[in-house]
Amino acid sequence: xxxxxxxxxxxxxxxxxxxxxxxxxxxxxxxxxxxxxxxxxxxxxxxxxxxxxxxxxxxxxxxxxxxxxxxxxxxxxxxxxxxxxxxxxxxxxxxxxxxxxxxxxxxxxxxxxxxxxxxxxxxxxxxxxxxxxxxxxxxxxxxxxxxxxxxxxxxxxxxxxxxxxxxxxxxxxxxxxxxxxxxxxxxxxxxxxxxxxxxxxxxxxxxxxxxxxxxxxxxxxxxxxxxxxxxxxxxxxxxxxxxxxxxxxxxxxxxxxxxxxxxxxxxxxxxxxxxxxxxxxxxxxxxxxxxxxxxxxxxxxxxxxxxxxxxxxxxxxxxxxxxxx
Amino acid sequence: xxxxxxxxxxxxxxxxxxxxxxxxxxxxxxxxxxxxxxxxxxxxxxxxxxxxxxxxxxxxxxxxxxxxxxxxxxxxxxxxxxxxxxxxxxxxxxxxxxxxxxxxxxxxxxxxxxxxxxxxxxxxxxxxxxxxxxxxxxxxxxxxxxxxxxxxxxxxxxxxxxxxxxxxxxxxxxxxxxxxxxxxxxxxxxxxxxxxxxxxxxxxxxxxxxxxxxxxxxxxxxxxxxxxxxxxxxxxxxxxxxxxxxxxxxxxxxx
Numbered sequence: 001x002x003x004x005x006x007x008x009x010x011x012x013x014x015x016x017x018x019x020x021x022x023x024x025x026x027x028x029x030x031x032x033x034x035x036x037x038x039x040x041x042x043x044x045x046x047x048x049x050x051x052x053x054x055x056x057x058x059x060x061x062x063x064x065x066x067x068x069x070x071x072x073x074x075x076x077x078x079x080x081x082x083x084x085x086x087x088x089x090x091x092x093x094x095x096x097x098x099x100x101x102x103x104x105x106x107x108x109x110x111x112x113x114x115x116x117x118x119x120x121x122x123x124x125x126x127x128x129x130x131x132x133x134x135x136x137x138x139x140x141x142x143x144x145x146x147x148x149x150x151x152x153x154x155x156x157x158x159x160x161x162x163x164x165x166x167x168x169x170x171x172x173x174x175x176x177x178x179x180x181x182x183x184x185x186x187x188x189x190x191x192x193x194x195x196x197x198x199x200x201x202x203x204x205x206x207x208x209x210x211x212x213x214x215x216x217x218x219x220x221x222x223x224x225x226x227x228x229x230x231x232x233x234x235x236x237x238x239x240x241x242x243x244x245x246x247x248x249x250x251x252x253x254x255x256x257x258x259x260x261x262x263x264x265x266x267x268x269x270x271x272x273x274x275x276x277x278x279x280x281x282x283x284x285x286x287x288x289x290x291x292x293x294x295x296x297x298x299x300x301x302x303x304x305x306x307x308x309x310x311x312x313x314x315x316x317x318x319x320x321x322x323x324x325x
Numbered sequence: 326x327x328x329x330x331x332x333x334x335x336x337x338x339x340x341x342x343x344x345x346x347x348x349x350x351x352x353x354x355x356x357x358x359x360x361x362x363x364x365x366x367x368x369x370x371x372x373x374x375x376x377x378x379x380x381x382x383x384x385x386x387x388x389x390x391x392x393x394x395x396x397x398x399x400x401x402x403x404x405x406x407x408x409x410x411x412x413x414x415x416x417x418x419x420x421x422x423x424x425x426x427x428x429x430x431x432x433x434x435x436x437x438x439x440x441x442x443x444x445x446x447x448x449x450x451x452x453x454x455x456x457x458x459x460x461x462x463x464x465x466x467x468x469x470x471x472x473x474x475x476x477x478x479x480x481x482x483x484x485x486x487x488x489x490x491x492x493x494x495x496x497x498x499x500x501x502x503x504x505x506x507x508x509x510x511x512x513x514x515x516x517x518x519x520x521x522x523x524x525x526x527x528x529x530x531x532x533x534x535x536x537x538x539x540x541x542x543x544x545x546x547x548x549x550x551x552x553x554x555x556x557x558x559x560x561x562x563x564x565x566x567x568x569x570x571x572x573x574x575x576x577x578x579x580x
Binding site for chain 2: 057058060061084103104106107109110113114118121122124129131132133136138139154155156159160161169177178179180207208209213214263265266269321322
């Protein structure tokens, strides 16, 4: 195949698909085993310094916040991260634990640009930013989920995105037209928050599914947190809703309000005031540190975090939820 | 008719809203495009099919979404799928319009939302492409919504994040982007621009009420041609303003 252009961005997570197959054969049990554990145990067992890690979904929606805070508490560092999260990655950036970024979008949507991202990148603390579009990073995971080395797309072409990514532009051997090839992305660890899971890791999501299906299938280790732990019979009654089957999952964490202060479709809305507090405090490094001390390092675990927020506040968010019908 | 007072942002949203075609599929990004889409759905495009990148399709926009993945993006929607589905839907030619924003735009409609300055040592790190590049690459036509000043309307963007017409006629096709796609309009705080089909360069099509042609040219950092049939955009109607203020953004997040 004729390579017409090569991005000079670093392929910060090289992959070997035969090794990935071997991993899936030997490291991912097909046995139904109880994987229920705490955030602390899951992070301590599966998240390690320097690992390539991703989170799902986006913005303040269904983000695995309880897991993200635990990663901070355990002092994990030098993380290589794919960035289409917002709130959870903002905390990580502010805490200085991100070394390299496959970046798509890190900003605060309605509240503008991310001060934590600006400080971390402009100071050189984040060593590398490799650029991808939201579609491209999801397709990279899709390629890994398909078990193939790359996926073609007609996005990214003609722009500076190609040069600052690790994509290649080639002549399509069938039509002769230019097409961009996106390398597969096999993550070391993924964190995904879902509506319900059983103890074995069968997961169901309500509302949009973002890129959960692709990320779950593209990861060597997968920690899921769930609003609700349900009996397997409930999963088996609605098998059409299972988006992540148990054998992909390494740890199941019961995390009610696990996306707070973000939202969870049909369960609770997002806490605008709490998000604004982060937006304001993260404007300076000192403010961000104060926030992290108050809401992360100063609290033992997710239970203590929820008690600190208070049931009354959480109930208000439940009242704000999207309702069906 | 009584004199209405309105802000530049309100006017920009109204002008953008009137560009939505009824029964068309539209990719909607965060912010002003959401307000414009809601206004369109409540006025001239009641059968609009809004598409949000993380999977919301055909939502009834009753309340303003604050994020592209939140539940209001699939409220009473037709489907709630995922990002691969929506982006692939655009890639195979099902999305008519995409609404975009950025920190900078050039005469060919190329947008920057990655960095100001050098990529590896930026003066300002911006959020990144997000879905912008996908939307600008894969939708049939795009509409950019921008504040109008010389810092944003520049002869050359610091980083081409989202493709407009790239370097001019034929450049998109030569780069491998889908045929017959590209920017249609720019709605700014001062005017409505389209693109000269011969040169693919931005062209002043209609000024906002109370804004002179010179004012627009002065606020543009490149040579902007002026359409022969240049007109003035109608001001927001009382009903448009009422919808914006009472139903769409009562909390005044944007207006």
